[in-house]
Amino acid sequence: MSDNILLSVKGLEIEIRTNRGPVLPVRDLSFSVKKGENVCLVGESGCGKSVTALSLLGLLASPPFNLRSGKIVFEGVDLMDLTPGQLCSIRGKKIAMIFQEPMTALNPVFTIGDQISEAITTHIRLSKRQVRERIIELLRQVGMPSPEERITAYPHQLSGGLRQRAMIAMSLACQPKLLIADEPTTALDVTIQAQILEVLNRLRKQHDLGLLLITHNLGVVAQIAHRVIIMYAGKIVEEALIDDLFENPLHPYTQGLLDSVPYGMPPGSKRLISIPGHVPALDSIPSGCAFQDRCPRAMDICRKIEPEDLRLENNRRVSCHLFT
DSSP states (O other): OOTTEEEEEEEEEEEEEETTEEEEEEEEEEEEEETTOEEEEEOOTTSSHHHHHHHHTTOSOTTTEEEEEEEEEETTEEGGGSOHHHHHHHBTTTEEEEOSOHHHHSOTTSOHHHHHHHHHHTTOOOOHHHHHHHHHHHHHHTTOSSHHHHTTOOGGGSOHHHHHHHHHHHHTTTOOSEEEEESTTTTSOHHHHHHHHHHHHHHHHHHTOEEEEEESOHHHHHHHOSEEEEEETTEEEEEEEHHHHHHSOOSHHHHHHHHTSGGGSOTTOOSOOOOSSOOOOGGGOOSSSTTTTTOTTOOGGGGTSOOOOEEOSTTOEEOOGGGO
């Protein structure tokens, strides 16, 4: 394994046990994140992005979830082989996560300072004065105005953007090497979204973090990604460097996602182009290619045989019969 690779996921399959039998929200998933790299995992709701993120930190409830096969290797150690106690020593310290909705992730009865303090003291021994100084510095780094005052604020006393900044500060409390951000800007307006993305990108550069950003918004991806992974119905359908993806999307699903954002509209178009249909339910994924019933270029083979993962030049890959 390259010394620069922080995280390597290989053949990951996640199972949900239901009364009607097992279903797979994540199927044969393989990708990596390098030190200092920003990898964006993109797809519509229901594609398996958040389940993937939670599995990396062992945060999926079992039952009903079960990691059926594969490896999650962080700094050469397979996290799936660790005990709960060993995983806890990594979670928050070496790998941290920013959740989608800070109002539900933050405890409403504790101040922002108390919650960041807990994140620090769980892993690091510091005096009360040192902890307070570190919290203020963290809040300052993420652009929190008047951090000395905000340290005593409760979550409901902060705006959505400031709560998300507090969550970012908490995630950086122990100087992790890998940061997982699950839809960190979804509930924010466009201006605040841009500010939060700028904070994440600046901190990634400043601390040489590996960043795995999960989103459904390709507009977000365009601003800060190095590499993009497109996910559909639990599988990766395309992966490419950001410039290659935007200049020449290969998979019809990727093309559909790009066509559905404003700057991807054809000249003179009066409305956005949407992908017909919806992501299939886990228990009714079509045979062959999972995207075949929504794909404008579907062929007979697409309805019968699932496409293989094809590796191309410049570290690209695509799973589509158009390229086999």
